[in-house]
Amino acid sequence: AQSVTQPDIHITVSEGASLELRCNYSYGATPYLFWYVQSPGQGLQLLLKYFSGDTLVQGIKGFEAEFKRSQSSFNLRKPSVHWSDAAEYFCAVGYNNDMRFGAGTRLTVKP
Amino acid sequence: DAGVIQSPRHEVTEMGQEVTLRCKPISGHNSLFWYRQTMMRGLELLIYFNNNVPIDDSGMPEDRFSAKMPNASFSTLKIQPSEPRDSAVYFCASRPGQGAWEQYFGPGTRLTVT
Numbered sequence: 001a002q003s004v005t006q007p008d009i010h011i012t013v014s015e016g017a018s019l020e021l022r023c024n025y026s027y028g029a030t031p032y033l034f035w036y037v038q039s040p041g042q043g044l045q046l047l048l049k050y051f052s053g054d055t056l057v058q059g060i061k062g063f064e065a066e067f068k069r070s071q072s073s074f075n076l077r078k079p080s081v082h083w084s085d086a087a088e089y090f091c092a093v094g095y096n097n098d099m100r101f102g103a104g105t106r107l108t109v110k111p
Numbered sequence: 112d113a114g115v116i117q118s119p120r121h122e123v124t125e126m127g128q129e130v131t132l133r134c135k136p137i138s139g140h141n142s143l144f145w146y147r148q149t150m151m152r153g154l155e156l157l158i159y160f161n162n163n164v165p166i167d168d169s170g171m172p173e174d175r176f177s178a179k180m181p182n183a184s185f186s187t188l189k190i191q192p193s194e195p196r197d198s199a200v201y202f203c204a205s206r207p208g209q210g211a212w213e214q215y216f217g218p219g220t221r222l223t224v225t
Contacts, residue, residue: 032212036216042219043115043202043204043217043218043219044154044202046213049213090154094212099156099214101153103153104153104154
């Protein structure tokens, strides 16, 4: 069955530390891939997207993500986390005119 | 651009009352989506429209839920009668059109049914 999996429900990192949020998908072909961020009380904001081409994509707020076809993954990374990055992060997959969101990963940033 | 606009931002109502949520998509976008977000079920797609036509309403939970898009700049999601289990945050999102996959979300309406 088609699915989007974010294995980590909650992650805590120290400010200034690096971050990697995992996303795996299960689809018949390479879908379109997205990462969104949701701050408390806000809607979802698009961080970055992958359609084709270079497998390392840059987004806003210093985030990047790497598409790995062999692993069916699209992990989100940031080299140095800021306290303002504390939020919920959603991976999303678009395929065949459909779009599915993962369950989300909540990021807590320690001072 | 003002982005996707939703109203009201907060709604508190009593069980059995009718609730209407409103959405204005980004101008020029021709796809519109309604989502519901809860702690238990996460983000669920309720219904989406292409060019004002409902394409997939399989996510609408019950007949108590209905959605309309009378024109390209306005959509409503109605719950009648409302129940406490409908309490959630309801998001509207719009998308530019065919070939453009990214969706742009509104700030959401937090609905509380007592």
